[in-house]
Amino acid sequence: MTSPYLQLPPTDPKTDTLNVIIETPKGSRNKFSFDEKLLLFKFKNVLPEGSFFPFDFGFLPNTLAEDGDPLDVLLLMDEPVFTGCLVExxxxxxxxxxxxxxxxxxxxxxxxxxxxxxxxxxxxxxLHDLPKPLLEEIEHFFKAYNEGMGREFKVVGKHGPPQALKLIRKAAEAYQKKS
Known part of the structure; x- marks a missing residue:
């Protein structure tokens, strides 16, 4: 048994358009994650009162990041979508x-x-097109979210699309080697 999510490439090879699978919608205090063994989205935890995801949060299928999970994606959209939604x-x-x-x-x-x-x-x-206060709020969210989970989150760099695409290719290769 397999999931359609696991059959998607992380990007369209012709356009580099990302195939983002949403786990947690914007505005939610509940954190969801895709369980590759169960092939279901699973409730993971709840954020503290007053905290919520500032944008839709998901992953790129068929990638393996250094933390052992698929690459995480924070997705800017006008309105939230639902858990499990594919967004180009x-x-x-x-x-x-x-x-x-x-x-x-x-x-x-x-x-x-x-x-x-x-x-x-x-x-x-x-990233340079984002208002500086918005980028700072996004960084603060990740720091506060991790702090609430008993972890430290330290930003070590910020880069534009070329570095992001390089990271995606590296994570796709790591996933292929694992499979």
Whole structure:
């Protein structure tokens, strides 16, 4: 038995359009994640009162990041979509980060992307197009989210689309080697 999510490539090879699978919709306090063994979306935890996901959050199928999970994607859209929704998007950059838990530090980068079908964020092509306060809020969300889970999240770099696409290719290759 397999899932259609696991049959999708992470990107369209001709256009580099991302195939983002949404796990947690914008505005949700509940965190969901796709369980590859069960082939279902599973409730993972709830954020503290007053905290919520600032944008839709998901993953790129058939990728393996350094933390052992698929690559994470924070997706800018006009309105939230539902858990399990496939959204075609374009990478605008990556927040490179180290995550520390119980003394172990791993890379846990976050891709930032914009849906191909938006109105409000249509002109955003790179991280530099984001208002600085918005990028700071996104970084703060990831730091606070991880702190609430007993982990430290440290931003070590921010880069545009070329670095994001390089990271995606590396994670797709790592997934292929694992399979």
């Amino acid at each position: 998007a374009r990478a605008i950059g990556v927040i490179e980060a180290e995550q520390t838990e119980d003394g172990n530090t791993v890379r846990n980068d976050r891709l930032l992307a914009v849906s191909e079908n938006v109105r409000m964020h249509k002109g955003i092509k790179t």
